[in-house]
Amino acid sequence: MEMKYLIGTDIGNAKTEIVYEHGKNEKEIRIVKQPSVVSFLLSKPDASDISEKAAIATLMDNLLVHITSKAIKRDGLFYIGNKALKNPENIRNMNIQLGNKHQHDIPVIMSLSMLAGIAILDYYEENGELPSSPLKLECDMATAIPSSEFTKTNAKILEDRFLSGEHLITVYVADRPVQVVVQFSRVKVTEEGKTTMLAFLESGEDILSIFHETYNKESEKKIEMSVKDFVDKRVLHADIGDGTTEFIYTIGMNPVPNGSFGRHLGVGHATQEAIRLYREELGNQIGDITRQHYMKLLSENGERAEIAKQKMKEATFLQSERILETIIEAFQTKTSSEAEFFFVHGGGSIVFKEDMCDNLVNFANQVRAKVVWIPKKYAASLNSRGCLRLAKILFENKEVPQS
Template sequence: MNFHFFVGNDNGNSEHDLIIDGRWIAQPNVNCAVDELPWSEEQQPESFVKQLQEQLVVTIDSPAARPGMYYIGQFALESGELLDNLQIGIDLKSDMDLPVVNTLAQIAAVAVQKAYEESNHIAEQIEVEADMATALPVTQHTDETSAKFERRFTSSPHHVTVHLGTRRVAVRITFPFVKAVPEATPVIFTLQKDEDGKWRDGDIFQQFAASYGMDKKFNGSYFKDKRILHVDIGDGSTEYPITEGNKFLRQFVHGSHHGAGYAIEEALDDFNRLIHLPNSPRQFFSDVLKNPHHKYYARAIKTVKRPLESQVKQIVQHVKRQLTKSRNEVDLICVYGGGSILMRSSLYPHLHELCKERELQLLYIPDAYAVQMNAMGLNAFVRGKIYEGLKSKAMQTV
């Protein structure tokens, strides 16, 4: 079977968020290399397909990454095996195998699911051609690193075996064109348009519109010519680019090594001590913090509160630095990213006061959308005319 996919791929330090062929996928951005399959008893391969992302085991054969068998995402996190993850503030994403392996695995998994949905049987071989937009942190994004990251996908085909119990599905993936952009910049597309190309509206803007006495029919057309200071708070970095309309203003490129992950790293030993574990991975702590019903939630919040406040102070200082550099010529500050959820109670008052002082508006993206903003923007970008033009130009020079 043959498929063509559009892929919006946000490889975060903590979470891997992708939109593949219109399907939303969110998984912990971890994997582990293993020597054998985890299943000993015979299971029907069909039973794996629906929840494949939660029990994803693949074998990778690609020049872009170390070949071998891997548990991916949630399955790796729950396996008890030695995890490979992105070391915040240390690893260059363009050099790491992890983003490549996890991206290939997730694309292959969607191909297996789509083939089953269309034919009602497990395919033996699948060919996938993928157009992909992905991102690198502003602090790591240069012409050289972005080209290097793109080549890891485009330079040759990748062979992925997806294991459905003892049944194997061979998926061959090729990328005719990939574009790696600075993180946060795709969000300008998310703010303006929805997945159908219409002006975005709804509860994502509800608090913002109410705060500034906007019309109830408020939609994304408001942002089409606005100058926006983005504050994209991740695990390992925060990006502060300034955009104007659909343009990324290169003179205001700025990012810092601050984020929720640093607070979590600092609090991790105390957290492990309180729950009587010798160690547990950062992603486990992150999962607990996302779940108010988890039995360890109160202890997690207690241990992370002080380190988070330290990160908030640093982020506010970097926001002020960007405002000073731009002479306050910004219409609004837009805050999002996984870290923005944890920091909201502490960060929102600081930024609200700053915006009043400097005559700006504050759009603090609701929790339900905060993590998705980059992936949604990358998905809009890969399907749009700018990507199409870049691809066409690149193909002419080949």
């Protein structure tokens, strides 16, 4: 059985997100995400005693895969994403201090495993059963790495890893192994953040809801702008991620040459600081905690969860101050103080909004600019949706809007 996918992938430090079009005629956009963590297994665990239907219903939360691929340093058996968080022995995530996503195995392992899981689910949805022979996936993909590590050479390294031949993934659905063969025909790796405007211009008008609320709540002269009004504007983006924050200057759809850079700032750094404070509060009597485990703790109740939330609040305040200072620096040095709008997005924009938004609006007022804080609905998926749009432009010859 052969299947073909056109995908946009956000290989984030905190999560991996794949966006693709599903369906033959009226296509819907589907977004699949997992925490960017894997557990290395030395042997296959016993299969759970559940039905095939139940295993399919929870497949993406229980991904157990074996990967054979030239793209990774060593073939192996892995728990992926949410399943890895439940089984933390030998768990690995990306080192946000070192970066180097283009060389790291985790982005490749996550992408291949999730694609295999998606293909099995799509096949099951259409056929009502698991495939009796290996699924063969032909993929065209656009993705991105941080500006702080982006060079044409580094981008090509990651492209070549995906293009290195067939990747064989065995996904264990309850007690049944399902083989998926993934082969990439075309891959484009660009800079994180540069695809944002592609996604923004295809978004609903509610993407400007915070913008209109900010500037119209006390103003007699109402501002009424639509998404298309930004097609020729000078915009400084702060794309706040987990391990890096990317600062990109665009005029309309076009990134300004030498107008972007990345810094090791973001939710992951705040989380690491919060973990340090949390560990001290508990007398240094706790073991290693991944950033993903700590974020899960923040959603829980109980005394330890309350301590974790308090420490996270302290850490996010300090990190938000550093990000704000860097936005001001980028405005002055990268845009020559000419940017008309500050766009703030990425998963970190949700975490830092309370600490940052009003202060950035105050600065913007001083320099006669305005802030477009992207709502939670869109903030974390602009990169992946923009990568899908880029894939369409590059591989389906769908024209990009002209500025």
